[in-house]
Amino acid sequence: MSYEHKDFISSKCLTREEIGYILDQAKAFREINRREIKKVPTLRGRTIVNLFYEASTRTRTSFEIAGKRLGADVINISASSSSAVKGETLMDTVKNIEAMAADVVVIRHNCSGAVKFIADNVKAGIVNAGDGLNEHPTQSMLDLLTIEMAKGSLEGLTVTIIGDIAHSRVARSDIWAMKTCGMRVKVFGPPTMIPVAVDAFGVEVCRNMEEAVSDADVIIMLRIQRERMSKLLIPSEREYSAVFGLTPAVMEKAANNPIVMHPGPINRGVELSSVVADSGDSRILDQVENGVAVRMAVLTFIAVAKN
Amino acid sequence: MKTLLKNCKIVNHDKITESGILIENETISGLTCDAEADKVIDCAGAYVLPGLIDMHVHMREPGQEYKEDIESASKAASAGGVTSACCMANTSPVIDNAAIMNHITARAREIGLIDIFPYGAVTKGMKGEELTEMGDMTKAGAAGFSDDGKTIMNAEVMRRALEYARQFGAFIASHAIDTNLQGAGSMNEGSVSAVTGLKGIPSESETTVIIRDILLARLTKSRVHICHVSAKESVELIRWGKNEGINVTAEAAPHHFTLTDECCEGYDTNYKMSPPLRTEKDVEAIIEGIKDGTLDCIATDHAPHQADEKFVEFDYAPVGIIGLQTFIPLTLRLIKSGKLSWTDFARAASYNPAKILGKSRLGCIAPGMQADITVIDPECEYVFDGKINMSKSSNSPFMGAVLKGRSVYTLKKGKIVFSL
Amino acid sequence: MEKEKTLIGGEEMRTILERLTFQIIEKCPDPKNTCIVGIRRRGVFIAKRIEECLKKHNKREFETGTIDITLYRDDLSEISNMPEVHSSSIDFDVNGKTLILVDDVLFTGRTIRAALDALLDYGRPSKIMLAVMVDRGHRELPIHADFTGKYIPTSLEEVIHVKVREVDDTEDCVTISRRS
Numbered sequence: 001m002s003y004e005h006k007d008f009i010s011s012k013c014l015t016r017e018e019i020g021y022i023l024d025q026a027k028a029f030r031e032i033n034r035r036e037i038k039k040v041p042t043l044r045g046r047t048i049v050n051l052f053y054e055a056s057t058r059t060r061t062s063f064e065i066a067g068k069r070l071g072a073d074v075i076n077i078s079a080s081s082s083s084a085v086k087g088e089t090l091m092d093t094v095k096n097i098e099a100m101a102a103d104v105v106v107i108r109h110n111c112s113g114a115v116k117f118i119a120d121n122v123k124a125g126i127v128n129a130g131d132g133l134n135e136h137p138t139q140s141m142l143d144l145l146t147i148e149m150a151k152g153s154l155e156g157l158t159v160t161i162i163g164d165i166a167h168s169r170v171a172r173s174d175i176w177a178m179k180t181c182g183m184r185v186k187v188f189g190p191p192t193m194i195p196v197a198v199d200a201f202g203v204e205v206c207r208n209m210e211e212a213v214s215d216a217d218v219i220i221m222l223r224i225q226r227e228r229m230s231k232l233l234i235p236s237e238r239e240y241s242a243v244f245g246l247t248p249a250v251m252e253k254a255a256n257n258p259i260v261m262h263p264g265p266i267n268r269g270v271e272l273s274s275v276v277a278d279s280g281d282s283r284i285l286d287q288v289e290n291g292v293a294v295r296m297a298v299l300t301f302i303a304v305a306k307n
Numbered sequence: 308m309k310t311l312l313k314n315c316k317i318v319n320h321d322k323i324t325e326s327g328i329l330i331e332n333e334t335i336s337g338l339t340c341d342a343e344a345d346k347v348i349d350c351a352g353a354y355v356l357p358g359l360i361d362m363h364v365h366m367r368e369p370g371q372e373y374k375e376d377i378e379s380a381s382k383a384a385s386a387g388g389v390t391s392a393c394c395m396a397n398t399s400p401v402i403d404n405a406a407i408m409n410h411i412t413a414r415a416r417e418i419g420l421i422d423i424f425p426y427g428a429v430t431k432g433m434k435g436e437e438l439t440e441m442g443d444m445t446k447a448g449a450a451g452f453s454d455d456g457k458t459i460m461n462a463e464v465m466r467r468a469l470e471y472a473r474q475f476g477a478f479i480a481s482h483a484i485d486t487n488l489q490g491a492g493s494m495n496e497g498s499v500s501a502v503t504g505l506k507g508i509p510s511e512s513e514t515t516v517i518i519r520d521i522l523l524a525r526l527t528k529s530r531v532h533i534c535h536v537s538a539k540e541s542v543e544l545i546r547w548g549k550n551e552g553i554n555v556t557a558e559a560a561p562h563h564f565t566l567t568d569e570c571c572e573g574y575d576t577n578y579k580m581s582p583p584l585r586t587e588k589d590v591e592a593i594i595e596g597i598k599d600g601t602l603d604c605i606a607t608d609h610a611p612h613q614a615d616e617k618f619v620e621f622d623y624a625p626v627g628i629i630g631l632q633t634f635i636p637l638t639l640r641l642i643k644s645g646k647l648s649w650t651d652f653a654r655a656a657s658y659n660p661a662k663i664l665g666k667s668r669l670g671c672i673a674p675g676m677q678a679d680i681t682v683i684d685p686e687c688e689y690v691f692d693g694k695i696n697m698s699k700s701s702n703s704p705f706m707g708a709v710l711k712g713r714s715v716y717t718l719k720k721g722k723i724v725f726s727l
Numbered sequence: 728m729e730k731e732k733t734l735i736g737g738e739e740m741r742t743i744l745e746r747l748t749f750q751i752i753e754k755c756p757d758p759k760n761t762c763i764v765g766i767r768r769r770g771v772f773i774a775k776r777i778e779e780c781l782k783k784h785n786k787r788e789f790e791t792g793t794i795d796i797t798l799y800r801d802d803l804s805e806i807s808n809m810p811e812v813h814s815s816s817i818d819f820d821v822n823g824k825t826l827i828l829v830d831d832v833l834f835t836g837r838t839i840r841a842a843l844d845a846l847l848d849y850g851r852p853s854k855i856m857l858a859v860m861v862d863r864g865h866r867e868l869p870i871h872a873d874f875t876g877k878y879i880p881t882s883l884e885e886v887i888h889v890k891v892r893e894v895d896d897t898e899d900c901v902t903i904s905r906r907s
Binding site: 110 | 496497498499500501502503504505506507509573574615618619620621622623
């Protein structure tokens with residue numbers, strides 16, 4: 001089994017075999033993260049550039065730690081997309097980075113499709129760390145790894161994703177990968193946050209929290225961003241929390257002993273109550289731990305595949 | 308100077324006749340094969356249409372001559388079989404006064420390949436606030452008035468513009484897209500936008516403005532022309548307006564009856580248009596609308612952009628494609644598939660535009676008419692490449708594609724301005 | 728590949744590994760401080776045989792672990808497909824211990840070099856010794872085995888296979904074949 005592409009761009013195009021391979025590899029990398037000396041020389045002398053056009057602490061740090069634990073030199077570049085429109089184009093920026101002999105460029109960009117656009121036009125291996133509303137494929141792999149470790153397998157599980165589905169790349173990547181793995185996916189959120197053509201995803205849309213959680217094996221809560229209010233998607237955090245928030249009372253309606261996940265950072269008391277976030281059902285910190293392992297696996301096979 | 312076109316299959320809006328065409332100087336003097344002429348062109352196998360009139364072209368001059376100018380647009384037009392074109396007012400500066408308009412018509416005459424009928428802006432600087440001097444511009448040769456590229460979002464401004472234009476017998480061409488509903492969207496809202504994560508633009512952004520403008524045309528007893536119709540419901544609203552006797556005309560662009568939003572799946576910015584490419588049902592409705600006359604004309608919305616400008620993130624790419632030289636081959640696809648007839652083509656690409664623009668000597672091949680003629684070889688196959696493309700820009704998904712059918716002779720006022 | 732020839736059968740292999748175990752007992756009398764680490768993949772099974780032998784004859788438990796050297800290979804920049812990485816499992820503190828590193832075949836020495844690097848990332852053992860089933864020569868690094876089951880002189884065209892029943896669907900044996 002292997003992953004034989006230059007880039008890692010999308011969950012949508014992964015096969016079940018490739019997903020299995022990535023999860024297996026990530027499991028092997030988990031062990032390294034638990035050692036006292038958390039470093040292997042695999043990518044010694046390789047250069048990984050984190051090129052982030054959007055503010056991100058968690059994902060960037062996770063990629064940085066992953067790269068460093070593999071022995072690579074990791075350079076972080078924060079760029080502003082708005083200034084990039086007027087100044088240097090995205091393509092020029094990446095070509096310049098490539099000219100400095102970067103082996104892998106990890107890109108987060110605010111435009112859907114921007115990372116694929118780059119990958120199609122440069123030789124360096126490109127890893128998608130989130131492109132617009134489109135995809136965040138390493139997040140979906142770490143979510144699947146967390147679910148597989150908690151539930152033993154993936155096929156046949158029911159996952160409910162709750163929150164802003166329409167504007168979430170995490171939701172998109174999760175849905176593609178989960179459907180490929182034979183999972184049933186339900187979504188719930190305010191109608192303003194459900195995509196108009198939601199049928200295209202092959203998911204079920206729930207009408208209320210009870211329906212959303214009742215038969216779920218996994219509940220994934222999405223982060224509610226404050227700027228959503230100015231975009232007319234919700235009137236207030238208070239009301240959002242009352243109708244769409246995950247609380248102990250809602251958890252009582254869940255019959256299948258579901259685990260609770262969240263891509264972070266959590267808005268405590270908005271989409272997720274602290275009691276649930278810190279309960280035994282929560283796998284949020286496992287997700288963070290698995291994130292490093294998944295990214296180590298992805299960086300390794302992209303860097304090595306470059307040969 | 309006499310020119311004789313022999314063995315012509317003459318396609319007019321109402322019928323096809325087989326005859327010859329005798330041209331004396333600038334005018335068609337007779338439909339006959341038996342005449343002495345200085346020059347004889349054998350048109351056997353070809354279809355001979357009245358010169359195509361493209362009501363929607365962005366020529367970019369003045370201001371963005373690196374994308375296109377009047378000369379390159381004229382060359383692309385004549386090579387594409389277009390003998391008259393309306394250029395849009397969204398130049399820099401905006402064509403919002405007679406002085407700029409005079410510059411454009413003067414340049415067009417100097418180049419002499421095609422007639423250019425410029426649109427004047429509806430509002431000063433296309434800001435959507437104050438009306439332009441429509442009377443002055445009508446005298447300078449304005450085809451009509453349009454803020455194309457921008458929507459007149461204030462209904463009161465649109466109402467007054469329609470009312471005022473009536474005084475000069477002019478029409479307002481509406482770029483009908485509600486900018487609030489459009490938002491930051493970059494493609495059609497639907498399953499493809501859901502899947503690609505590209506922000507969607509619902510058809511309702513178009514239909515809500517179209518019905519507003521149709522109702523305002525009724526209110527003002529004025530003429531409104533709907534630009535680049537992209538959605539099925541838009542066709543239905545226009546059909547309703549016409550049935551009500553409201554003075555509404557409309558156009559559709561070849562890309563809107565050829566391509567769908569599925570083309571956006573690979574984030575290729577050559578498929579980013581405004582209004583966006585929609586779905587199969589919309590394509591079918593537009594073709595139906597052209598067929599039954601709801602959509603009066605086919606207009607290309609020729610929108611040149613430099614390669615660098617299109618080689619960016621999909622969200623940041625400018626909208627539109629060049630279209631003058633794909634006008635004929637894309638429309639011929641509909642004729643080949645039996646969805647349109649040759650007479651439909653002549654009606655939508657020449658006869659109706661001439662009527663809308665009030666050009667009584669254009670749009671028809673008949674004695675006494677101006678000798679603007681497009682001779683089309685429908686079987687001619689070629690790769691649309693940099694050698695054939697006459698535009699300064701090459702932003703088209705059909706670049707490099709094998710196309711079928713093109714103009715082999717384009718005649719403007721009896722003069723051959725393009726021949727293969 | 729030419730037909731494989733069996734050089735050592737199951738019975739002989741058992742004898743050889745038993746002798747190897749006695750040598751280990753002789754050199755490391757203090758099992759509390761001695762641990763066995765098999766190199767993935769077949770080294771793990773050779774290590775298992777040795778451990779069983781040790782248990783039988785010494786009546787004492789030895790701590791054992793496995794190590795995967797994929798991430799430490801020195802040829803990753805030359806290959807185009809990342810080989811599968813497996814978990815290492817060293818569940819004991821290696822500091823101050825004597826580690827017996829076990830592999831099936833000692834050839835260029837590069838695997839052992841990688842395994843040493845990998846082991847040292849777990850801490851600072853007081854001593855690392857090497858036990859192999861077969862030493863076939865052709866070293867490319869200054870590495871030698873402390874305990875060798877069998878020396879088999881080979882040419883570079885020949886391939887030595889140590890087969891174990893858990894993986895190879897045959898009784899334990901050592902075979903030789905020729906690269907075509």
